Amino acid sequence: MKTALITGANKGIGFETARQLLQHGYHVYLGSRDAQRGQQAADHLRAAGYPHVTPIQLDVADSASIAAARAAVGQQTPVLDVLVNNAGISGGYPQPALDTPLSTFREVFNTNVFGPIEVTHAFRDLLRQSPAPRIVNVSSGLGSLTLQNDPSWRFYSVKGGIYPPSKTALNAYTVALAYELRDTPFKVNLVCPGYVDTDFTDHLGDSSVTGAATRVTNVALLGPDGPTGQFFGQEAGSDLNPW
Template sequence: MTNTDRRISLITGANKGIGFEVARQLGKAGHRILLGARDASRGNEAVKTLQAEGIDVRYIAVDLTDPASLTAAAADIEANEGHLDVLVNNAGISLQGDGLPGVADLAVVRQIFDTNFFGAVAVTQALLPLLKKSASGRIVNVSSGLGSITLNNDPAWEYAAVKLLGYNGSKAAMNMFTVLLAAELKEHGIKVNAANPGYTATDLNGHSGPQTIPEGAAETVRLALLPDDGPTGGFSATEGTDPW
């Protein structure tokens, strides 16, 4: 694979956790990695780790809540890469103060939506012109089983007690974004899918999840590497299709 045909992937929130592992695995698959993170110090440390493993990677500043950051990132990629093949919308937060609809702190709910949903939409819009230059673009939105309305409405579901208006709601909104964006971009050959990583031990949950980070990254990586005859507009985990 030459430098001109190497696929270029941007992963947001990639300085740690699932995002970092997705960057690693796509890099091992031969992609040139643009490691997106808010904090330059942490982002560059992550880059050094991946470079030591032989991965072609560089840091790019991406703050989902700062429009100027997204404009600058798009300009950087346009000038230095020319196009983008894969966008992984991985960055996400969960905050104290989120909770049941009757008691959740609305300021916290808004903050969660600003990153998990509005931020993902904003970075996607900023980078769409570059993705449309790809011969086979891919967008993977990292969602959650907690974003499934069907599962949230099932009292027998193993995570039925986790009722977080901000987090669950933002991931449900991400799922709707996936479906609508997939329909919009179908004619451009860009596949858009939502990945449910499963309950993975990360900083987001105090490392309480039963899955390892590589296990949590697996479905996102699979969707990022879909062949041209792969699906679009879906929501899936490693076990298969998830209900909306």
């Protein structure tokens, strides 16, 4: 049975991505910063008929938590086929570039940039044991410098000094990682799930959680001829269906 680890998976897009990968026959390690909420999410999935789910306490902003999660997953499986770096925070809006406290910049970058990097580093040995490892980093169109400079883009006025730059940095890291792994079976890609109706957007989004998770799942399920180092999502005009 193939395996997947999803960070920030106790609710929203991460939870629905877990459900969809379970439907595709994966055993899912459901990462959650709060252990109790992760257990509740796993119990909900099991009650819905998906027994192959294991909650893992994982705070991507805490090195000790990442190391403990790696040890916990490694005790149960020698192979990880899919890593979805989904956990993220916005830092709150408005976030003026000049007046937002530096501590908030550090908090957001620690979760949105350094978190995915450290998780990837921690689990790379298990991923290397897979014949077809996939890394999916959940990003945002707000991190696109091209879109941010396009007055015709519908979110052109949504500027923030912290969250968008954190996703820009994640995008750049992902492209570099994909290039480094270009001659291996790895596929490393970015997905913008869209403006989604979740707690993250105060339920103001106009895209469903199911549709957003489908974008993530599709990239996680890429076949051997699929792309790597790419950005997928509605805002990029490049939704992907690998089937």
